[in-house]
Amino acid sequence: MGTPRKATPVGQAELHVDGRVLNLPVVEGTEQERAIDIGRLRDQTGLVTLDYGYKNTGACQSEITYLDGEKGILRYRGYPVEELAEKSRFVEVAYLMVHGHLPRAGEQQQFSELLTRHSMIHEDMTQFFKNYPERAHPMAILSAMVVSLSSFYPELSQDHVSEELAHIDITATRLLSKLRTIAAFSYKKSIGEPYVYPRHDLKYCANFLNMMFSSPVRPYVVNPVVEKALNTLLILHADHEQNCSTSTVRLVGSAKVNLYAAVAAGICALWGPLHGGANQEVIEMLEDIQRQGGDTRKVIERAKDKRDSFRLYGFGHRVYKNYDPRARIIKQTCVDVLRELKVNDPLLDIAMELEERVQNDDYFKERKLYPNVDFYSGIIYRAIGIPVDMFTVIFALGRLPGWIAQWKESQEDADFKIQRPRQIYTGPTLRHYVPIDQRG
Numbered sequence: 167m168g169t170p171r172k173a174t175p176v177g178q179a180e181l182h183v184d185g186r187v188l189n190l191p192v193v194e195g196t197e198q199e200r201a202i203d204i205g206r207l208r209d210q211t212g213l214v215t216l217d218y219g220y221k222n223t224g225a226c227q228s229e230i231t232y233l234d235g236e237k238g239i240l241r242y243r244g245y246p247v248e249e250l251a252e253k254s255r256f257v258e259v260a261y262l263m264v265h266g267h268l269p270r271a272g273e274q275q276q277f278s279e280l281l282t283r284h285s286m287i288h289e290d291m292t293q294f295f296k297n298y299p300e301r302a303h304p305m306a307i308l309s310a311m312v313v314s315l316s317s318f319y320p321e322l323s324q325d326h327v328s329e330e331l332a333h334i335d336i337t338a339t340r341l342l343s344k345l346r347t348i349a350a351f352s353y354k355k356s357i358g359e360p361y362v363y364p365r366h367d368l369k370y371c372a373n374f375l376n377m378m379f380s381s382p383v384r385p386y387v388v389n390p391v392v393e394k395a396l397n398t399l400l401i402l403h404a405d406h407e408q409n410c411s412t413s414t415v416r417l418v419g420s421a422k423v424n425l426y427a428a429v430a431a432g433i434c435a436l437w438g439p440l441h442g443g444a445n446q447e448v449i450e451m452l453e454d455i456q457r458q459g460g461d462t463r464k465v466i467e468r469a470k471d472k473r474d475s476f477r478l479y480g481f482g483h484r485v486y487k488n489y490d491p492r493a494r495i496i497k498q499t500c501v502d503v504l505r506e507l508k509v510n511d512p513l514l515d516i517a518m519e520l521e522e523r524v525q526n527d528d529y530f531k532e533r534k535l536y537p538n539v540d541f542y543s544g545i546i547y548r549a550i551g552i553p554v555d556m557f558t559v560i561f562a563l564g565r566l567p568g569w570i571a572q573w574k575e576s577q578e579d580a581d582f583k584i585q586r587p588r589q590i591y592t593g594p595t596l597r598h599y600v601p602i603d604q605r606g
C-alpha cells in the first residue's frame with residue numbers, strides 16, 4: 167500500500183505576526199476536511215503552536231478511518247461502520263484495516279489459516295500468568311504479556327521493523343491471535359480455572375468465547391447470537407482514527423520500537439477511565455444508582471455540579487457532537503442479546519431512563535453530550551458473562567486491527583518522523599546553585 171495519499175493543496179492562509187505576513191498552505195482531504203499546513207512555521211517565524219489536548223491539531227494524513235463527529239459518520243476505508251457491523255465478520259474487517267481492501271476468497275482463507283497457526287502462545291509464557299497476584303487487573307497483565315511477546319518472538323525485534331512490514335499478514339495475525347489467547351488466559355487466571363487452549367475448528371469470536379467459558383467439567387456451547395454480538399462489538403471498536411491509544415501507538419512506534427512495544431503502550435493508554443476504561447466505569451455507576459434505589463436524577467445533578475469532579479460515564483466524546491453511530495448499533499445489539507438470553511437486567515432499564523433524562527436536559531443538550539460507545543456495551547458483556555474488569559480487554563481486542571493499520575501506515579509514510587512536540591517553557595529563568603547551608 168505504501169505511503170498514504172497526501173491531501174491536495176487548495177489555497178493559502180495568511181498569518182500576520184510581528185509585522186510580517188506569512189502564507190501558509192491550506193490542504194484538503196478526500197472528504198473536504200481542510201487544514202492549515204504549519205510545517206514551516208517555526209523555521210520561518212521562530213513560533214510554535216500551542217494546542218492543549220490537540221483539539222485543533224492534525225498529526226498525520228491517513229487513509230484508514232473517516233469520522234465526522236458533527237454528522238455522526240464513521241467509515242473504515244470508506245465503508246460505513248453500520249454496513250460492516252451488519253454484514254461482515256471481525257476477521258474480515260481486520261484484513262480490511264491492514265490491507266485497505268476487503269479480502270478476496272483466497273486472501274481471506276490465508277489470513278484465517280495464519281490466525282489459527284499463531285493462536286498458541288509459548289508455553290513458558292503461561293508461567294507468567296501464575297505469578298500475578300490474585301486481583302491483578304487483566305489490562306496490566308495484557309500489556310505486560312504483549313510487550314513480553316517481543317522476547318519470545320525476537321525475529322520481530324526493533325531492528326526488524328521493515329521485516330514486520332514486509333510480512334504484515336504474519337505480524338498482524340500473530341498479534342490478533344495471541345492477544346485473544348492472552349486475554350482469555352488472564353481471565354482464567356483471575357478466576358483460578360485451568361487455561362483452555364485455542365481450537366482450530368472454531369472461528370475467531372467463537373474461539374475466544376470457548377477459551378473464556380469452557381471448563382474441564384462444563385464444555386461451552388457457543389450461542390450464535392452471542393458470537394454475532396461479539397463480532398459486532400469488535401468491529402465497532404476496530405478503529406477510531408487518532409484517539410488517545412492510537413496516537414500513543416503512532417508516537418511510541420515513531421521511535422522505531424517493535425510493534426509489540428508500541429501496542430503494549432496503546433493498551434496502557436486505553437486502560438484510562440477517560441478512554442477505554444469508561445465502559446467499566448459505566449457499569450459501576452449504574453450499579454451504584456441501583457444500590458441507591460434507582461433514582462437517575464441524583465447522578466445527573468452531580469455530573470452538572472462544577473464543584474464535583476464526577477462525570478456521567480458513557481456520555482460525551484471529543485469528536486462526536488451528535489449520537490455516536492456505534493452507540494446506536496450497540497444499544498440495539500444489547501436489546502437483542504438480552505432478549506435471546508432471556509436476561510432481565512435492571513441496569514438496562516436504568517441506562518435507558520438515564521439516557522432519556524440526559525436527552526431532555528439543557529446542560530447535556532447545550533454541550534452536545536450523547537451516549538458514546540461505552541454506554542451500552544457493558545450491559546451486553548454482563549449478559550454474556552464477561553466480568554467488569556475484562557470489558558476494556560475486549561475493547562483492546564477490537565481496537566488491535568486499527569492499531570496495527572495505523573502503525574503500518576505511519577511507518578510507511580514518506581513524511582515519517584520521530585514524534586516530538588514542542589512546549590512553551592514557563593518555569594524559573596536562569597538561577598544558580600546555592601549550597602544547602604546558605605539556602606533560606
Ligand SMILES: CC(C)(COP(=O)(O)OP(=O)(O)OC[C@H]1O[C@@H](n2cnc3c(N)ncnc32)[C@H](O)[C@@H]1OP(=O)(O)O)[C@@H](O)C(=O)NCCC(=O)NCCS
Pocket residue numbers: 219439440441442444469470476477478479480481482483484485533535538539540
Ligand atoms: C470523552 C470526554 C473525555 C471528552 O472530553 P473533552 O472533549 O475534553 O470535552 P470536555 O471535557 O472539554 O467537555 C466539554 C464540556 O462538557 C462537559 N462534559 C463532558 N462530558 C461530560 C460528562 N460525561 N458528564 C458531565 N459533563 C461532561 C464538561 O464538563 C465541559 O463542560 P464546560 O464546558 O461547562 O466546562 C468527556 O466527554 C468525558 O469525560 N466523558 C466521560 C468519560 C467517557 O465516557 N469516556 C469514553 C469516551 S468514548
